Amino acid sequence: MSADLQESPNTGDPSETLLEQFVKGSKKTSNYIVASMLTIGGIGFSLASISSYLGKDLLPLGNPSTLIFVPQGLFMGFYGISGTLIACYLWALIRVDYGSGFNRFDKEKGVLSIDRQGFFKKITIEIPINEIQAVKLEIREGFNPRRRIVLRLQGRKDLPISEVGGPQPLLYLEKQGAELASFLRVNLEGLSN
Structure with missing residues:
Protein backbone atom coordinates (compact mmCIF):
# COMPACT_ATOMS: atom_id res chain seq x y z
CA MET A 1 0.00 0.00 0.00
CA PRO A 9 -9.27 21.52 -6.28
CA ASN A 10 -9.76 23.91 -3.35
CA THR A 11 -7.22 26.27 -1.90
CA GLY A 12 -4.93 25.22 0.88
CA ASP A 13 -2.39 22.47 1.23
CA PRO A 14 -3.60 19.35 -0.64
CA SER A 15 -1.85 17.08 1.86
CA GLU A 16 -4.13 18.44 4.58
CA THR A 17 -7.43 17.74 2.82
CA SER A 26 -3.85 -9.97 -7.43
CA LYS A 27 -1.73 -8.86 -10.41
CA LYS A 28 1.52 -9.73 -8.64
CA THR A 29 4.55 -11.56 -9.97
CA SER A 30 4.16 -14.30 -7.36
CA ASN A 31 0.58 -15.00 -8.48
CA TYR A 32 1.68 -15.24 -12.11
CA ILE A 33 4.41 -17.71 -11.15
CA VAL A 34 2.10 -19.89 -9.02
CA ALA A 35 -0.65 -19.90 -11.68
CA SER A 36 1.87 -20.84 -14.38
CA MET A 37 3.33 -23.65 -12.28
CA LEU A 38 -0.14 -25.02 -11.48
CA THR A 39 -1.11 -24.88 -15.15
CA ILE A 40 2.00 -26.77 -16.25
CA GLY A 41 1.65 -29.30 -13.41
CA GLY A 42 -2.06 -29.84 -13.98
CA ILE A 43 -1.60 -30.44 -17.69
CA GLY A 44 1.39 -32.69 -17.02
CA PHE A 45 -0.48 -34.88 -14.52
CA SER A 46 -3.51 -35.06 -16.85
CA LEU A 47 -1.32 -36.15 -19.76
CA ALA A 48 0.39 -38.75 -17.56
CA SER A 49 -3.02 -40.14 -16.58
CA ILE A 50 -4.19 -40.28 -20.20
CA SER A 51 -0.87 -41.90 -21.19
CA SER A 52 -1.31 -44.65 -18.59
CA TYR A 53 -4.86 -45.27 -19.82
CA LEU A 54 -3.97 -45.36 -23.54
CA GLY A 55 -0.61 -47.09 -23.13
CA LYS A 56 1.09 -44.39 -25.28
CA ASP A 57 3.61 -41.81 -24.04
CA LEU A 58 2.09 -38.35 -24.49
CA LEU A 59 4.84 -36.68 -22.45
CA PRO A 60 8.44 -36.31 -23.65
CA LEU A 61 9.81 -37.10 -20.17
CA GLY A 62 9.58 -40.44 -18.38
CA ASN A 63 7.41 -43.34 -19.38
CA PRO A 64 3.92 -42.61 -18.05
CA SER A 65 2.49 -45.33 -20.30
CA THR A 66 4.09 -47.94 -18.04
CA LEU A 67 2.02 -46.78 -15.05
CA ILE A 68 -0.88 -48.98 -14.03
CA PHE A 69 -4.07 -47.00 -14.67
CA VAL A 70 -5.76 -48.19 -11.46
CA PRO A 71 -4.79 -46.65 -9.01
CA GLN A 72 -1.75 -44.64 -10.24
CA GLY A 73 -3.30 -43.25 -13.42
CA LEU A 74 -6.55 -42.38 -11.66
CA PHE A 75 -4.74 -40.47 -8.92
CA MET A 76 -2.63 -38.63 -11.48
CA GLY A 77 -5.83 -37.70 -13.33
CA PHE A 78 -7.35 -36.43 -10.08
CA TYR A 79 -4.24 -34.32 -9.39
CA GLY A 80 -4.24 -33.04 -12.96
CA ILE A 81 -7.89 -31.98 -12.89
CA SER A 82 -7.50 -30.40 -9.44
CA GLY A 83 -4.37 -28.46 -10.46
CA THR A 84 -5.96 -27.25 -13.68
CA LEU A 85 -9.12 -26.06 -11.90
CA ILE A 86 -7.12 -24.18 -9.25
CA ALA A 87 -4.97 -22.64 -12.00
CA CYS A 88 -8.09 -21.47 -13.86
CA TYR A 89 -9.36 -19.86 -10.65
CA LEU A 90 -6.02 -18.07 -10.11
CA TRP A 91 -5.93 -16.85 -13.72
CA ALA A 92 -9.48 -15.49 -13.28
CA LEU A 93 -8.42 -13.62 -10.12
CA ILE A 94 -5.40 -12.19 -11.92
CA ARG A 95 -7.53 -11.16 -14.89
CA VAL A 96 -9.98 -9.09 -12.79
CA ASP A 97 -7.14 -7.85 -10.50
Whole structure:
Protein backbone atom coordinates (compact mmCIF):
# COMPACT_ATOMS: atom_id res chain seq x y z
CA MET A 1 0.00 0.00 0.00
CA SER A 2 1.63 3.24 -1.08
CA ALA A 3 0.27 6.61 -0.09
CA ASP A 4 0.04 9.03 -2.99
CA LEU A 5 -1.21 12.50 -2.20
CA GLN A 6 -3.49 13.97 -4.84
CA GLU A 7 -4.12 17.58 -5.73
CA SER A 8 -7.21 19.09 -4.14
CA PRO A 9 -9.27 21.52 -6.28
CA ASN A 10 -9.76 23.91 -3.35
CA THR A 11 -7.22 26.27 -1.90
CA GLY A 12 -4.93 25.22 0.88
CA ASP A 13 -2.39 22.47 1.23
CA PRO A 14 -3.60 19.35 -0.64
CA SER A 15 -1.85 17.08 1.86
CA GLU A 16 -4.13 18.44 4.58
CA THR A 17 -7.43 17.74 2.82
CA LEU A 18 -7.09 14.65 0.62
CA LEU A 19 -5.10 11.44 0.94
CA GLU A 20 -5.35 8.58 -1.55
CA GLN A 21 -3.71 5.22 -0.99
CA PHE A 22 -3.62 2.82 -3.92
CA VAL A 23 -3.82 -0.88 -3.08
CA LYS A 24 -2.32 -3.60 -5.24
CA GLY A 25 -4.55 -6.48 -6.19
CA SER A 26 -3.85 -9.97 -7.43
CA LYS A 27 -1.73 -8.86 -10.41
CA LYS A 28 1.52 -9.73 -8.64
CA THR A 29 4.55 -11.56 -9.97
CA SER A 30 4.16 -14.30 -7.36
CA ASN A 31 0.58 -15.00 -8.48
CA TYR A 32 1.68 -15.24 -12.11
CA ILE A 33 4.41 -17.71 -11.15
CA VAL A 34 2.10 -19.89 -9.02
CA ALA A 35 -0.65 -19.90 -11.68
CA SER A 36 1.87 -20.84 -14.38
CA MET A 37 3.33 -23.65 -12.28
CA LEU A 38 -0.14 -25.02 -11.48
CA THR A 39 -1.11 -24.88 -15.15
CA ILE A 40 2.00 -26.77 -16.25
CA GLY A 41 1.65 -29.30 -13.41
CA GLY A 42 -2.06 -29.84 -13.98
CA ILE A 43 -1.60 -30.44 -17.69
CA GLY A 44 1.39 -32.69 -17.02
CA PHE A 45 -0.48 -34.88 -14.52
CA SER A 46 -3.51 -35.06 -16.85
CA LEU A 47 -1.32 -36.15 -19.76
CA ALA A 48 0.39 -38.75 -17.56
CA SER A 49 -3.02 -40.14 -16.58
CA ILE A 50 -4.19 -40.28 -20.20
CA SER A 51 -0.87 -41.90 -21.19
CA SER A 52 -1.31 -44.65 -18.59
CA TYR A 53 -4.86 -45.27 -19.82
CA LEU A 54 -3.97 -45.36 -23.54
CA GLY A 55 -0.61 -47.09 -23.13
CA LYS A 56 1.09 -44.39 -25.28
CA ASP A 57 3.61 -41.81 -24.04
CA LEU A 58 2.09 -38.35 -24.49
CA LEU A 59 4.84 -36.68 -22.45
CA PRO A 60 8.44 -36.31 -23.65
CA LEU A 61 9.81 -37.10 -20.17
CA GLY A 62 9.58 -40.44 -18.38
CA ASN A 63 7.41 -43.34 -19.38
CA PRO A 64 3.92 -42.61 -18.05
CA SER A 65 2.49 -45.33 -20.30
CA THR A 66 4.09 -47.94 -18.04
CA LEU A 67 2.02 -46.78 -15.05
CA ILE A 68 -0.88 -48.98 -14.03
CA PHE A 69 -4.07 -47.00 -14.67
CA VAL A 70 -5.76 -48.19 -11.46
CA PRO A 71 -4.79 -46.65 -9.01
CA GLN A 72 -1.75 -44.64 -10.24
CA GLY A 73 -3.30 -43.25 -13.42
CA LEU A 74 -6.55 -42.38 -11.66
CA PHE A 75 -4.74 -40.47 -8.92
CA MET A 76 -2.63 -38.63 -11.48
CA GLY A 77 -5.83 -37.70 -13.33
CA PHE A 78 -7.35 -36.43 -10.08
CA TYR A 79 -4.24 -34.32 -9.39
CA GLY A 80 -4.24 -33.04 -12.96
CA ILE A 81 -7.89 -31.98 -12.89
CA SER A 82 -7.50 -30.40 -9.44
CA GLY A 83 -4.37 -28.46 -10.46
CA THR A 84 -5.96 -27.25 -13.68
CA LEU A 85 -9.12 -26.06 -11.90
CA ILE A 86 -7.12 -24.18 -9.25
CA ALA A 87 -4.97 -22.64 -12.00
CA CYS A 88 -8.09 -21.47 -13.86
CA TYR A 89 -9.36 -19.86 -10.65
CA LEU A 90 -6.02 -18.07 -10.11
CA TRP A 91 -5.93 -16.85 -13.72
CA ALA A 92 -9.48 -15.49 -13.28
CA LEU A 93 -8.42 -13.62 -10.12
CA ILE A 94 -5.40 -12.19 -11.92
CA ARG A 95 -7.53 -11.16 -14.89
CA VAL A 96 -9.98 -9.09 -12.79
CA ASP A 97 -7.14 -7.85 -10.50
CA TYR A 98 -9.04 -9.03 -7.44
CA GLY A 99 -8.51 -6.84 -4.36
CA SER A 100 -7.11 -3.82 -6.16
CA GLY A 101 -8.48 -0.39 -5.42
CA PHE A 102 -7.87 2.63 -3.24
CA ASN A 103 -8.54 4.25 0.11
CA ARG A 104 -9.56 7.91 -0.20
CA PHE A 105 -9.58 10.06 2.91
CA ASP A 106 -11.35 13.32 2.03
CA LYS A 107 -11.44 15.77 4.94
CA GLU A 108 -13.47 18.37 3.03
CA LYS A 109 -16.35 15.94 2.51
CA GLY A 110 -15.61 14.18 5.81
CA VAL A 111 -15.73 10.75 4.17
CA LEU A 112 -13.43 7.75 3.92
CA SER A 113 -14.11 5.89 0.66
CA ILE A 114 -12.77 2.36 0.35
CA ASP A 115 -13.02 0.93 -3.15
CA ARG A 116 -11.97 -2.64 -4.00
CA GLN A 117 -12.36 -4.86 -7.04
CA GLY A 118 -14.38 -7.95 -6.17
CA PHE A 119 -14.70 -11.05 -8.31
CA PHE A 120 -17.98 -10.03 -9.93
CA LYS A 121 -18.33 -6.34 -9.05
CA LYS A 122 -16.64 -3.36 -7.41
CA ILE A 123 -17.12 -3.03 -3.67
CA THR A 124 -17.39 0.49 -2.24
CA ILE A 125 -17.64 1.42 1.43
CA GLU A 126 -18.06 4.97 2.70
CA ILE A 127 -17.51 5.84 6.35
CA PRO A 128 -17.60 9.27 8.01
CA ILE A 129 -14.05 10.27 9.00
CA ASN A 130 -15.24 11.42 12.43
CA GLU A 131 -16.08 7.77 13.28
CA ILE A 132 -12.38 6.81 13.05
CA GLN A 133 -11.05 6.64 16.60
CA ALA A 134 -7.51 5.37 15.93
CA VAL A 135 -5.15 3.75 13.47
CA LYS A 136 -4.01 0.36 14.72
CA LEU A 137 -1.19 -1.92 13.61
CA GLU A 138 -2.01 -5.62 13.89
CA ILE A 139 0.96 -7.95 13.97
CA ARG A 140 0.67 -11.73 14.26
CA GLU A 141 3.73 -13.90 13.77
CA GLY A 142 3.94 -17.67 13.42
CA PHE A 143 2.69 -20.16 10.87
CA ASN A 144 0.13 -17.80 9.33
CA PRO A 145 1.65 -14.33 9.86
CA ARG A 146 -0.38 -11.15 9.52
CA ARG A 147 0.80 -7.55 9.40
CA ARG A 148 -1.79 -4.98 8.51
CA ILE A 149 -3.13 -1.50 9.19
CA VAL A 150 -6.58 -1.41 10.76
CA LEU A 151 -8.91 1.51 11.50
CA ARG A 152 -10.62 1.41 14.88
CA LEU A 153 -14.16 2.66 14.31
CA GLN A 154 -16.69 4.00 16.76
CA GLY A 155 -19.37 1.38 17.49
CA ARG A 156 -18.18 -1.00 14.75
CA LYS A 157 -15.65 -3.75 14.19
CA ASP A 158 -12.12 -2.80 13.21
CA LEU A 159 -11.69 -2.20 9.47
CA PRO A 160 -8.52 -3.48 7.74
CA ILE A 161 -7.35 -1.17 4.95
CA SER A 162 -3.98 -2.60 3.86
CA GLU A 163 -3.47 -4.82 0.85
CA VAL A 164 -3.85 -8.57 1.02
CA GLY A 165 -0.79 -10.71 0.51
CA GLY A 166 2.43 -11.53 2.25
CA PRO A 167 3.33 -9.71 5.44
CA GLN A 168 4.63 -6.18 4.90
CA PRO A 169 7.99 -5.16 6.39
CA LEU A 170 7.42 -3.87 9.92
CA LEU A 171 9.29 -0.58 9.34
CA TYR A 172 7.20 0.15 6.22
CA LEU A 173 3.97 -0.69 8.06
CA GLU A 174 4.85 1.56 11.01
CA LYS A 175 5.69 4.44 8.67
CA GLN A 176 2.40 4.11 6.77
CA GLY A 177 0.42 3.85 10.01
CA ALA A 178 2.15 6.92 11.48
CA GLU A 179 1.52 8.98 8.32
CA LEU A 180 -2.15 7.99 8.28
CA ALA A 181 -2.62 8.72 12.01
CA SER A 182 -0.94 12.09 11.56
CA PHE A 183 -3.17 12.93 8.58
CA LEU A 184 -6.34 11.93 10.43
CA ARG A 185 -5.13 13.47 13.72
CA VAL A 186 -5.92 10.31 15.68
CA ASN A 187 -3.81 8.05 17.86
CA LEU A 188 -1.61 5.29 16.46
CA GLU A 189 -2.24 2.27 18.63
CA GLY A 190 0.60 -0.10 19.40
CA LEU A 191 1.30 -3.47 18.00
CA SER A 192 -1.20 -6.13 18.94
CA ASN A 193 -1.34 -9.85 18.39
